[in-house]
Amino acid sequence: MNPLFRSPYLCLLFWLLSLALCFGGATFLATAQEGPNMGASYQQQAIAISKELRCPMATNQTLFESQAPIAHELKGQIFSLLEQGLKRDEVIDFMVQRYGEKIRYQPEFKTSTFALWIGPLLLLILGVGLCLVLISRNKKSTY
Amino acid sequence: MINMIPEIGHILLIMSTVFALLSAASHLIGSYQRNLYLIAFGNRLFYALFFTLLTALCSLVFSFIADDFSVAYVANHSNSQLALGYKVAAVWGSHEGSMLFWVFAIALWGAVINWRQATHSAKLDLENLQADKAYFGRVLAILALVILGFNLFLLFTSNPFARLLPNIPVEGRDLNPILQDIGLILHPPMLFLGYVGLTVCFAAALASLIGGKLPARHLDYLRPWVLLAWIFLTGGNAFGSWWAYNELGWGGWWFWDPVENASFIPWLVATALVHSLVLTRKTQGFTLTTLFLCLLAFSLSLLGSFLVRSGIVQSVHAFAADPTRGMSILSLLVIFVGAALLIFALKANLLRREIDFDLLSKETLLLLGIVILVVAAFSVLLGTFYPLIYELLNLGTLSVGAPYFNAIFVPLTFLVVLLMGIAPLVEWQNTSKAQAVPILLLGFGVLAIGFWVSLQAASGSNLFLLLGTAAALWLIVCLLLTLLVSLGVRKRTSANQITAKVPVKSRTSKQRFIGMMLAHLGVAITIIGASAVSNFEEEALLRMGPGQGKPLAGYILVYESTENVETNSFTAIQANISIRDGANDEVILGYVRPQRQTFKSNAMEMSHAGIDHGFWRDIYVSMGLQLSDTEYLIRISYKPLATWIWLGALFMMLGGAIAAWPIRQARRVEESEQLSTSSSSAREAVTQ
Numbered sequence: 001m002n003p004l005f006r007s008p009y010l011c012l013l014f015w016l017l018s019l020a021l022c023f024g025g026a027t028f029l030a031t032a033q034e035g036p037n038m039g040a041s042y043q044q045q046a047i048a049i050s051k052e053l054r055c056p057m058a059t060n061q062t063l064f065e066s067q068a069p070i071a072h073e074l075k076g077q078i079f080s081l082l083e084q085g086l087k088r089d090e091v092i093d094f095m096v097q098r099y100g101e102k103i104r105y106q107p108e109f110k111t112s113t114f115a116l117w118i119g120p121l122l123l124l125i126l127g128v129g130l131c132l133v134l135i136s137r138n139k140k141s142t143y
Numbered sequence: 144m145i146n147m148i149p150e151i152g153h154i155l156l157i158m159s160t161v162f163a164l165l166s167a168a169s170h171l172i173g174s175y176q177r178n179l180y181l182i183a184f185g186n187r188l189f190y191a192l193f194f195t196l197l198t199a200l201c202s203l204v205f206s207f208i209a210d211d212f213s214v215a216y217v218a219n220h221s222n223s224q225l226a227l228g229y230k231v232a233a234v235w236g237s238h239e240g241s242m243l244f245w246v247f248a249i250a251l252w253g254a255v256i257n258w259r260q261a262t263h264s265a266k267l268d269l270e271n272l273q274a275d276k277a278y279f280g281r282v283l284a285i286l287a288l289v290i291l292g293f294n295l296f297l298l299f300t301s302n303p304f305a306r307l308l309p310n311i312p313v314e315g316r317d318l319n320p321i322l323q324d325i326g327l328i329l330h331p332p333m334l335f336l337g338y339v340g341l342t343v344c345f346a347a348a349l350a351s352l353i354g355g356k357l358p359a360r361h362l363d364y365l366r367p368w369v370l371l372a373w374i375f376l377t378g379g380n381a382f383g384s385w386w387a388y389n390e391l392g393w394g395g396w397w398f399w400d401p402v403e404n405a406s407f408i409p410w411l412v413a414t415a416l417v418h419s420l421v422l423t424r425k426t427q428g429f430t431l432t433t434l435f436l437c438l439l440a441f442s443l444s445l446l447g448s449f450l451v452r453s454g455i456v457q458s459v460h461a462f463a464a465d466p467t468r469g470m471s472i473l474s475l476l477v478i479f480v481g482a483a484l485l486i487f488a489l490k491a492n493l494l495r496r497e498i499d500f501d502l503l504s505k506e507t508l509l510l511l512g513i514v515i516l517v518v519a520a521f522s523v524l525l526g527t528f529y530p531l532i533y534e535l536l537n538l539g540t541l542s543v544g545a546p547y548f549n550a551i552f553v554p555l556t557f558l559v560v561l562l563m564g565i566a567p568l569v570e571w572q573n574t575s576k577a578q579a580v581p582i583l584l585l586g587f588g589v590l591a592i593g594f595w596v597s598l599q600a601a602s603g604s605n606l607f608l609l610l611g612t613a614a615a616l617w618l619i620v621c622l623l624l625t626l627l628v629s630l631g632v633r634k635r636t637s638a639n640q641i642t643a644k645v646p647v648k649s650r651t652s653k654q655r656f657i658g659m660m661l662a663h664l665g666v667a668i669t670i671i672g673a674s675a676v677s678n679f680e681e682e683a684l685l686r687m688g689p690g691q692g693k694p695l696a697g698y699i700l701v702y703e704s705t706e707n708v709e710t711n712s713f714t715a716i717q718a719n720i721s722i723r724d725g726a727n728d729e730v731i732l733g734y735v736r737p738q739r740q741t742f743k744s745n746a747m748e749m750s751h752a753g754i755d756h757g758f759w760r761d762i763y764v765s766m767g768l769q770l771s772d773t774e775y776l777i778r779i780s781y782k783p784l785a786t787w788i789w790l791g792a793l794f795m796m797l798g799g800a801i802a803a804w805p806i807r808q809a810r811r812v813e814e815s816e817q818l819s820t821s822s823s824s825a826r827e828a829v830t831q
Contacts, residue, residue, distance in 0.1 A: 047684075054542050062544075065395070072768070105544035107529075112538050116529045120522035120551045127514040135500070135507055 046079040049091055054105045062105060145206075149214045152202030153304035156243075159195035159250075160298065162188050163291040170284035174277035174354075182280040186257050189283050192290065193254040196247045203243060203303055204234055213311040216240060216303045222317040222744055224711055232328040233318045238452055238468070239303035241331060246293045248332075248339040253286040256343070263364060274354075278361060281350035282343075289342055292475050300471050317744030323712060326386030334379030334406055338444045340372020341409060344416065345441030345483065348434040352486050355493035357434075362424050365437075370803035372440075373417050374796050376410045381792030388785075389754060396676070396788055399548040404527045405447030411520035412440040415513040417799075422509050425571060428498030429506075431491055432513065438487060442480045443520065449473055450527070500571070508566040512559055519555045523548065553607050560614040560670070561586075563663055564621030568628065585624075589617040611674030618667040622660055629656065658802025665794025672787025681781040687718075688774035696781035697725040698732070698762065705773070708738065715740040715751070718766050718775060722755055737766040737777075761785040 047064060053074070055066035063071045063078075074095070081091045095103050107113045166188035173181030203216075207230045212218040220233045220240075235244040260279045267275060297303070347365050351357045383403065388396040397403065416436040423433045453469025500506040526543045533541045590613050681696045692701040701721045708715040715738040724730040735753035742749070755762040760783045767776030 052546065054544060061398075100540050102540040102542050105542060106546035106550075107541055107543055112533070113529075113541070116525065116543065116547070119525050120518065120555070123518045123521055124515065124555070127518050128511060131510055131514055132502070132507075135502055135510075 042079060042082045045082055045088065046075065049078050049082075049088060050075050052092070052105050053095055053103050056099055056103065145209050145211055146213060148202045148205050148209075149211065149304045149306060152199045152206070153302070155195045155199040155202065156294065156298065156302075156304065159192050159199060160291060160294040162192040162195060163287045163294060166192055167284045167287035167291060170280040170287065174280040174284070177273060177277060179273065179276055182276050185280060185283065189250075189253055189257050189287060192287065193250040196243075196250045196290075200234070200243055200247045203240060204231055207231065207234055210315070212313070212315045213306050213308060214303075215305045215307045218307055218312045218315045220318050221315045223314060224744070225318060225323075226711065228328060229318055229323055233322075235331050235335070236318055236322050236327060239297070239301045241335070242293065242297050242301060243303050244332070245335045245338065246290055246297065248335050249286055249290050249293075249342055252336075252339050252343050253283055253290075257283060263360075271358075271360075274356070274358075275360075278350055278354055281353055282346045285346035285349050286342065289346070289479065292479065296468075296471050296475060300468050317712070317742065320713065320740070320742040320745070320747050320749055321390065324386065324390050326382065326390060330379060330382045330386055333375050333382055337372050337374075337376030337379050337406075337413075338409070338448070340368060340375055341413060341437075341440045341444050343368045344372060344437040345479075348437035349483055349486060352434060352490040352494070355490055357430050357494055359424070359427070362420065362433075366420060366424070367803045367805065369413070369416055369420055369437075370799050373410075373413045374799040374803065376406070376413050377792055377795050377799065380406055380410055381789050381796075385789050389752065396785070397673075399523075399526075399545045401527050402451050404523050405450045406444075408520045408523050408527075409440055409444040409447060411516050411523070412436060412443055415516040415520075416440055418509055418516075419513050422506065422513075426498050426500070426506060428496045429510070430494045430496055432510075434491075434494065435487065436513070436517075438480075438483045439517075442476070442483070443524070445472070445476045445479065446524075449476055503569065505566055505569045505571045508562050508569060512562040512566065515555055515559050515562070519552060519559070522551045522555065526551065549607065553610055556670070557610040557614050560618050560666070563666065564617045567625040567659065567663075568621060585620060586617065589613055589620060592616055605678060608674055608678045611670055611678075615667045615670045615674065618663060618670070622663055622667070626660065654804065655802050658798045658800075660798070661801060662795045662798030665791040665796075665798060667791070668787050668794055669791030672784045672789075672791060675784035676782050676788065679783045683779045685777060685779075686770050686774050687720075687777040688771070692723075692728075693779060694725060695779055696760075698781070699723045699725055699728050700735075700762070700764070700779055701728075702777070703734075705775075712744070713740040713742045713749075716766070716769075718753070718764075718777065720753065720764055720777075722762055735762060735764045737764045739766050756786055758786065759784065 050063040050071075053063045055061045055063050055071045055074075061071075063074055078091055078095075081094060086094070092104065101107075107116060109117055166185050168185075169181050169188060170185035172178070173185055203214075205211075206214045206217050207221050208227065210217070210221065210223045212221075216237070216239050220237050221230055225233070233240070235241040256279065260275070263275065344365065347361075347368065351361060380403075383406070384396050387398065416433065419429060419433045419436050422429045449469065449472040452472060498506075526548055529543050530541045533539070592612070683693060683695055685693060687693070687702045689702055689704050692699050694700075699722075701723060703719045703721050706717045706719060708717045717736050717738045720735050720737070722732045722735065724732060733755045735755050737753035738751040740749045740751055741747070750765055750767070752763055752765040754764070760781060763780040763782055763785075765778045767778060769775055
């Protein structure tokens with residue numbers, strides 16, 4: 001039979017591994033997408049960037065979605081910055097410098113946002129781990 | 144006469160506050176002393192509470208219909224030109240009225256419980272009957288206390304009956320144009336009913352904790368309340384998202400807006416609660432988990448309303464900001480949650496139960512699912528509150544938007560779906576290992592297919608797409624397998640029935656099984672829709688004028704003409720765009736008519752999207768700025784399987800409704816089933 005389900009520890013390992021896989025994959029994706037997208041034209045790049053920035057005027061809309069005049073202006077500016085040869089990160093940095101950290105829709109990974117990014121993972125490992133440990137201990141005591 | 148109505152309403156609101164206090168007091172004292180007279184008195188007082196609130200609400204509705212602009216709330220949110228339906232809906236269109244509606248809904252639900260309690264306990268012996276009367280007394284007492292708190296909040300910080308005297312405005316300001324839609328009539332009441340359902344669960348959990356007992360029949364009472372709350376919350380969230388998709392003209396369907404999160408977090412916890420209740424009913428264990436989730440769900444819904452109504456977040460939904468309101472809701476929250484946690488800490492020991500099960504069992508999987516749902520709820524909460532905390536700590540400003548929430552939520556959903564697939568296939572207590580192996584193989588197969596599909600995507604390999612496809616496939620395959628297994632079991636049992644007299648599944652358990660399958664299928668459908676829309680959408684942003692066309696995803700869209708439209712409340716510029724077959728542009732498949740609306744009352748501009756809905760795809764067109772005399776900025780999107788997102792939600796609600804639907808004759812069957820389960824499980828043990 002499959003030894004995976006016989007030992008609680010192997011089972012625990014299995015779950016933790018799949019967890020790690022999922023979250024590892026997610027972070028991989030997040031980093032992989034940040035790589036320079038050489039094939040795309042300036043316009044596509046500008047659209048992609050405008051989807052990651054928040055409109056300073058309209059609440060909770062990205063620059064791409066927003067119809068506010070400032071959003072149109074900024075979209076145009078992103079395009080011209082790209083034409084000048086700036087990279088994606090440089091364009092975003094430029095915008096952050098002008099409008100503050102708030103314009104970034106996806107917060108950066110740094111010490112002050114550590115809790116934001118790690119929190120859910122920590123909660124998950126704690127919750128699931130605690131559950132499994134309690135269940136297996138409960139089981140042992142009845143032997 | 145008309146001018147007196149608001150005063151009468153105001154007095155009725157004050158009276159209901161007094162009734163709430165009296166009802167809570169007599170219920171609490173009555174149930175503490177086991178004084179049935181006092182409890183019966185409290186029940187009458189609760190009806191009085193209900194009727195005073197009902198009439199107070201009616202008088203507000205009346206003021207709206209009669210255009211009584213001396214009432215500030217009416218003057219701010221209505222207009223004599225407004226259609227009658229919107230006048231009524233405007234009652235819950237903003238802060239004060241929606242609070243009144245919420246309080247009324249709590250009273251309504253309490254009155255229904257009050258009215259139904261006689262039928263619940265018809266067949267009980269005297270001692271249990273007394274216990275039940277005390278239990279219902281405590282439930283109603285806590286509901287009355289919640290109403291008391293909300294009423295005081297209403298009266299002191301946000302009175303819907305406040306007047307504008309003596310300078311009565313001639314005309315009211317209009318109802319917010321965004322809200323003038325069928326969505327407003329339906330979406331908020333549904334959400335409020337969901338929140339109220341959670342309030343009832345909170346009251347029931349506290350009643351059980353205070354009593355220190357949780358017999359199986361009290362769980363039976365709790366079950367429809369939990370399910371109804373869940374159904375309404377599902378509906379409220381889905382409807383809100385549908386409304387945003389159709390009305391707000393952004394093209395998205397979920398924005399992770401703080402206010403959306405405020406109603407989504409309680410939904411996640413309510414989902415966990417539904418499953419925890421299944422656990423508790425089946426195993427007689429996990430009582431504390433269930434009760435705690437009841438308390439948690441209510442607390443989070445209150446926290447959500449704090450978020451919405453205090454104006455501390457930036458959101459399209461945020462009600463007018465007023466710091467005193469925020470403080471008041473916060474103190475209510477602290478009082479309710481503090482008291483509940485205190486009672487939980489004091490009484491939890493009385494309800495602790497030991498149960499025994501294997502690591503590979505339905506119990507473990509359900510419990511893990513519940514844990515992950517709660518983790519998801521707290522993660523969303525963290526993301527919602529992080530910018531606030533960040534600012535409070537003087538770290539600067541920050542926004543946490545959709546990219547963050549997707550990165551956290553999608554993997555968690557994937558994990559939950561993995562568990563959702565396996566859990567129905569696994570036995571209670573323990574499962575033979577032979578059963579587990581094919582499931583595991585199946586899982587790898589599904590993952591492989593998911594991977595293959597994600598490679599086909601235009602955007603290259605995308606983990607979200609992989610997770611979405613694999614999750615949906617896995618869930619559907621597992622559901623089919625569950626169906627087959629259950630059919631097989633039924634066939635076997637009915638064949639054996641003549642000789643062994645093994646009972647067939649009872650009607651209620653069949654009903655619950657169907658409900659579960661439908662709701663889980665709904666989740667799969669929603670995941671398919673969401674994955675398809677977010678990964679296979681094709682869009683174009685272009686300048687268009689009459690006579691111009693644009694091919695997109697096998698269709699050709701042709702801008703036919705620009706038209707001016709005028710209705711009661713707005714004037715609009717409308718683009719008539721025909722959708723034509725890509726292969727043959729003579730064939731017109733339909734029209735979309737996006738508009739740019741300008742409201743007459745406040746000159747506010749809105750863009751109203753034109754959508755051609757279809758089962759396989761939506762074509763979504765929104766109209767932007769005017770670029771030249773005849774040309775406009777037009778955004779066209781081809782959204783495959785978009786309607787599936789809400790179709791799935793409908794399935795979930797239907798499943799919940801089927802599971803919650805009361806069958807009176809079924810209860811007897813269930814009782815006989817309970818009697819025979821001990822013998823049948825003994826027989827199973829022998830045959831194994």
